[in-house]
Amino acid sequence: MNRLGELETQVMLRVWWLNRPSSVREVQEALLPDREPAYTTVMTVLDKLFRKGLLRRRLAGRAYLYEAVRSRDAYTAELMRADWVAGDSRAGALVHFVEGMTPEQIEALRDALRVALP
Template identity: 45%
Template structure:
């Protein structure tokens, strides 16, 4: 699994933030305050994400509405698992990762582990 390109990530963030099936027009509008993109550029990248299997879609009149196949958390988890697997030393990578966590991140990890162990 590979990470998203810059525009792919921006589009995925719009879709994750919306949390509901969304038209390309709505994605384009949400991206406009920060990015000056042509509608066709957004349409093309959304279609690429769909063809890569990262989005689902349903017909809504003449257009489609799109939504992510996986949650933002699931995507992040898979990226971390892939990075650890590719490191050649997954356990060592995990220990190094944990060593570099902030206090807040460490507390969140402890809480998550406590919840998981129950």
């Protein structure tokens, strides 16, 4: 799985935050005041994300509305899985990952394991 560029990441974060089918203009406005990209730049990035399979779109009048194909959590899990599978020592990578967690993150991991492995 390819990592997203900085602007692609910021656009995806806004699409997830909006949490509904959104126009280019709505995504552009959600980027403010942190960024001030041109409308055409946002349109290009949304189209790239659509072509990468991260967004779906539908025509509404003369404009497309974009929404995420999967949740931010599901996307993050997919990235983690891809990195983990690519590693030489999966157990070692997992140990290093857990060692770097805060107590709150470890408790969240325990909760997730209880849900996933009843």
